[in-house]
Structure formats: C-alpha cells, structure tokens
Amino acid sequence: MxxxxxxxxxxxxxxxxxxxxxxxxxxxxxxxxxxxxxxxxxxxxxxxxxxxxxxxxxxxxxxxxxxxxxxxxxxxxxxxxxxxxxxxxxxxxxxxxxxxxxxxxxxxxxxxxxxxxxxxxxxxxxxxxxxxxxxxxxxxxxxxxxxxxxxxxxxxxxxxxxxxxxxxxxxxxxxxxxxxxxxxxxxxxxxxxxxxxxxxxxxxxxxxxxxxxxxxxxxxxxxxxxxxxxxxxxxxxxxxxxxxxxxxxxxxxxxxxxxxxxxxMGVPYLGVGLGASSYLENNRYQNRSDMQGYLKYAADTEKRRNLVEALTKEDQMSEFMFLGLRRMCGVSQTDFMKAFGQTMEQIFGEVLHKMEKEKLLEIKDDRVFLTDKGIDVSNYVFSEFWL
Ligand code: SF4
Known part of the structure; x- marks a missing residue:
C-alpha cells in the first residue's frame, strides 16, 4: 500500500x-x-x-x-x-x-x-x-x-x-x-x-x-x-x-x-526565493536574503538556506495553540491529543482556566477559541501559551 x-x-x-x-x-x-x-x-x-x-x-x-x-x-x-x-x-x-x-x-x-x-x-x-x-x-x-x-x-x-x-x-x-x-x-x-x-x-x-x-x-x-x-x-x-x-x-x-x-493549522510549507521561509519536518528554515548570494547558491540547498529552528515537542504544542487560536474557530482538543498524545488539559490546563476566567478564551465542547475581549489582547493571550 x-x-x-x-x-x-x-x-x-x-x-x-x-x-x-x-x-x-x-x-x-x-x-x-x-x-x-x-x-x-x-x-x-x-x-x-x-x-x-x-x-x-x-x-x-x-x-x-x-x-x-x-x-x-x-x-x-x-x-x-x-x-x-x-x-x-x-x-x-x-x-x-x-x-x-x-x-x-x-x-x-x-x-x-x-x-x-x-x-x-x-x-x-x-x-x-x-x-x-x-x-x-x-x-x-x-x-x-x-x-x-x-x-x-x-x-x-x-x-x-x-x-x-x-x-x-x-x-x-x-x-x-x-x-x-x-x-x-x-x-x-x-x-x-x-x-x-x-x-x-x-x-x-x-x-x-x-x-x-x-x-x-x-x-x-x-x-x-x-x-x-x-x-x-x-x-x-x-x-x-x-x-x-x-x-x-x-x-x-x-x-x-x-x-x-x-x-x-501547522501544515508544512516550502518557501522558494530570496529570504523565503520553510517549515518542513518540524524544522524552520530560511533562505539567504542577500541577492548576490541567492543568485549564486540557489541550487545548493546547503549554501542557500539555514536551519533557523528545530522545534521541540514543547515548541510544537505552543505553536499549535497560538497559531490555531488566531482562527475564530479556535483549536480542537481532539486534534491536540492526536498530534501530541497528551490532552490539552494536561499541558495547558492552568492557563486555559485562567484565560477562561478572565473571559479571554471560551471553551465549548471540543473547541477552545478567543472571545472578542481575547482578540483585543491576543498577543498577551498567545504569550501565555509559551512552554
Ligand atoms: S514596497 Fe512593500 S508594501 Fe509596497 S508594494 Fe512592495 S512589498 Fe508591498
């Protein structure tokens, strides 16, 4: 198969x-x-x-x-x-x-x-x-x-x-x-x-x-x-x-x-061209951003791009939250479990409840999403999910 x-x-x-x-x-x-x-x-x-x-x-x-x-x-x-x-x-x-x-x-x-x-x-x-x-x-x-x-x-x-x-x-x-x-x-x-x-x-x-x-x-x-x-x-x-x-x-x-x-939603992407970023296999890469260097090394992956960051499991969990929360439909607890083998509650329970109490997040059935008040201070909400 x-x-x-x-x-x-x-x-x-x-x-x-x-x-x-x-x-x-x-x-x-x-x-x-x-x-x-x-x-x-x-x-x-x-x-x-x-x-x-x-x-x-x-x-x-x-x-x-x-x-x-x-x-x-x-x-x-x-x-x-x-x-x-x-x-x-x-x-x-x-x-x-x-x-x-x-x-x-x-x-x-x-x-x-x-x-x-x-x-x-x-x-x-x-x-x-x-x-x-x-x-x-x-x-x-x-x-x-x-x-x-x-x-x-x-x-x-x-x-x-x-x-x-x-x-x-x-x-x-x-x-x-x-x-x-x-x-x-x-x-x-x-x-x-x-x-x-x-x-x-x-x-x-x-x-x-x-x-x-x-x-x-x-x-x-x-x-x-x-x-x-x-x-x-x-x-x-x-x-x-x-x-x-x-x-x-x-x-x-x-x-x-x-x-x-x-x-x-954390889907992998490939960026091509000057300074373009890619996200592949949980690694973040960036192409060089000097034009002369790019023109010279475009075909040579080693010389064209740098590994900017290899995301740990914690990084991936944090990104799942703060990228996903940008969407009005928010994030799914089931998807989190499928991706990381642990519940959202186990990893982020404390911050989730704090944000819910401050009326910045709403938890409805499987989904967690920003409230209108949470949208106004979204950068603060996202920063709370850094592990
Ligand atoms: S200069 Fe910047 S903002 Fe203006 S058209 Fe070019 S990329 Fe867009």
Whole structure:
C-alpha cells in the first residue's frame, strides 16, 4: 500500500517592487529587468533542486507573494509556473488554490488575461486605502481610481476569487475615513478582505516620522482608536456578508484562504526565493536574503538556506495553540491529543482556566477559541501559551 503523502503549501517570493512604500520592511526592492531575469533563472534552479520533496509531500496550494509578483514580465511568470508544474507533477487548474499578489499600479487587461490563462485562480490586491491622500502618504504607486479600473478588469477577465487588503491606524486617520474605505471595498463585493493595522517598523521612512520619539509620533491613532477600527471592521463587513475567520481576515462563505489557513493549522510549507521561509519536518528554515548570494547558491540547498529552528515537542504544542487560536474557530482538543498524545488539559490546563476566567478564551465542547475581549489582547493571550 502506498504511504499517504503530507499536504504541502508552496510560497514563491518575488522580491521586486516599482518603488518602496514608506512603511514597508518586507524583503523587496527595485531591480532592473536583467536582475529580474537572473532571479527567475535562480528560482528555477532552486525548484529543480527540491524535486525530491514530492516523494513525501503533495502540493495543495501555491502563493506567489512579494514584493510585487505582478511587476514581473509575463514570460518570466510563465517560466516559473511551468517549472512548478513540472517539478511537482501538477496541473495548476486542479490545485486547491493558486494565489497571485498584485499591486493595482502594475496590471493591465493584457496581464489579467495572461494570468487567467496560466491557471491563477485567486488574486490578492493590496489597495490599503480608498483615499488618495492616504495612498500618497503611504508611498503607494497607485490611486484609488486605478485600483477600481483594475479590479473591474480582473472581474471582466473572469477572476471569481479576489481578496483585497486594507490598512487601518494610519497617521491622522479618523474612524469615519477608515469606515468609508471599508464600505467602498465591501460594496465591490470581493470574496475576501484583510485589514491590518499599520505597524511602524524600524529602518523605514515611517520610523523617523512616526516611530518612537519620531517627529510626528502623535499623529498615529491611539490604541483605543486602533481597537475601535478593528471593531468597525467586524461590524461593517458582517453587514455585507463577510465572516471573520481569523483576527484580521474576513471572507464570504467558502472563500477563506486555504493557503493562509494552512499556516495557522501547522501544515508544512516550502518557501522558494530570496529570504523565503520553510517549515518542513518540524524544522524552520530560511533562505539567504542577500541577492548576490541567492543568485549564486540557489541550487545548493546547503549554501542557500539555514536551519533557523528545530522545534521541540514543547515548541510544537505552543505553536499549535497560538497559531490555531488566531482562527475564530479556535483549536480542537481532539486534534491536540492526536498530534501530541497528551490532552490539552494536561499541558495547558492552568492557563486555559485562567484565560477562561478572565473571559479571554471560551471553551465549548471540543473547541477552545478567543472571545472578542481575547482578540483585543491576543498577543498577551498567545504569550501565555509559551512552554
Ligand atoms: S508594494 Fe508591498 S512589498 Fe512592495 S514596497 Fe509596497 S508594501 Fe512593500
């Protein structure tokens, strides 16, 4: 009898952007067409080098993220996806989910048609705000009108699964202004909406302005306002038929992201490309993040990636809890028992009861999940589960 293979998610990192946004600390950069071409050749050789992974894993979802995958020349994207199909012996059209991240300032009808032909099923578009002054402040390369034109273009081409990203807690952003963005996006009726609060990261232009002791630090919304925006997100989106299924993610029924959910469920994933992370056999790896080194060693697993962490059983139990609790359906006590051979009560009984008493967690039948109050202080709740 054939051994059942484990499910696997594939993340493909495309680290190029037209211009760096003012708040961004992702591994992304502006690059010439020549570097992009060399990078795709390196990605192809990395994909070739991981071929044996198909002996033990079955690819279920693909996520092309960045950076901005939509800056890539169409022929380069074709090349990557053809290699993926060849290495993993799959047909994109039969995959559970194939997502492409798109910046609204980098698409056209011609590109939409090609993406559709390639077998991309899901589009994730970062609009971040529907107000042009906020988009300018963020350093985005597109206007709201450009986003709209491209959103309709994607629909016209036949994309039936679109996710839109928004941001809240922007400098000087009022609750009303944020609500307008939410309503405008909800009225377009995308299948999925994510909304994250701005985090001011070091080594970004925003840090000098809005970071600790920054000149304009006071322009950031207060913590109370940040929470009010989170609450408004849930309120408004539920009026439009969206269900919150993770702290910052909302979907119409049946459109929860399978790829992203698998991260919260501890499903193994392989990340390819510059700085990409992988989680395989309870080990966490990371590819090198210097472009020259990556281009040189892409095909050499030893030199391309580092073991960041070998997760002990305790680490795995902690992750099971705090990743799983990000989902609104929470974690299952039966699944915990199946995974670790001990009950959740045995390992986390004390913290579970403490959190339940503080009304941060609810335990109902087999499942444990965050309450609304627990969502507000989720980082505190998660930290309690570190063993
Ligand atoms: S488009 Fe995305 S990845 Fe690129 S600079 Fe802006 S936020 Fe960063």
């Amino acid at each position: 054939r051994n059942k293979k484990s499910p696997l998610g594939l993340y493909i990192h495309i680290p190029f952007c037209v211009k760096k946004c003012a708040y961004c600390d992702f591994l992304s950069m502006k690059a010439s067409g020549e570097i992009q071409k060399q990078y795709v050749d390196a990605l192809i050789s990395e994909l070739d080098s991981v071929r044996t992974i198909t002996n033990s894993y079955e690819l279920q979802t693909i996520y092309l993220g960045g950076g901005t995958p939509s800056v890539l020349d169409i022929n380069l994207l074709w090349k990557i996806l053809e290699k993926v199909q060849n290495v993993f012996l799959i047909d994109l059209s039969r995959m559970k989910e194939v997502t492409l991240e798109v910046n609204p300032g980098t698409v056209s009808m011609e590109k939409w048609k090609e993406y559709h032909k390639m077998g991309i099923q899901r589009i994730s578009m970062g609009v971040q705000s529907t107000h042009n002054d906020e988009l300018e402040l963020l350093g985005r390369i597109h206007t709201y009108e450009q986003f709209l034109e491209n959103y309709y273009g994607a629909r016209e081409t036949g994309f039936a699964n679109i996710s839109i990203d928004l941001m809240s807690a922007l400098p000087n952003q009022s609750l009303d202004k944020y609500r307008i963005s939410l309503e405008r996006i909800a009225k377009l009726s995308p299948e999925h909406i994510s909304s994250y609060s701005l985090i001011v990261e070091e080594n970004t232009p925003f840090w000098a302005l809005y970071g600790e002791n920054g000149r304009k630090e006071k322009e950031l919304p207060t913590e109370e306002m940040d929470r009010a925006m989170y609450k408004a997100t849930k309120e408004i989106l539920s009026l439009y038929g969206y269900q919150r299924y993770e702290i910052s993610n909302y979907a119409k029924a049946g459109y929860e992201s399978i790829h992203n959910s698998s991260y919260w």
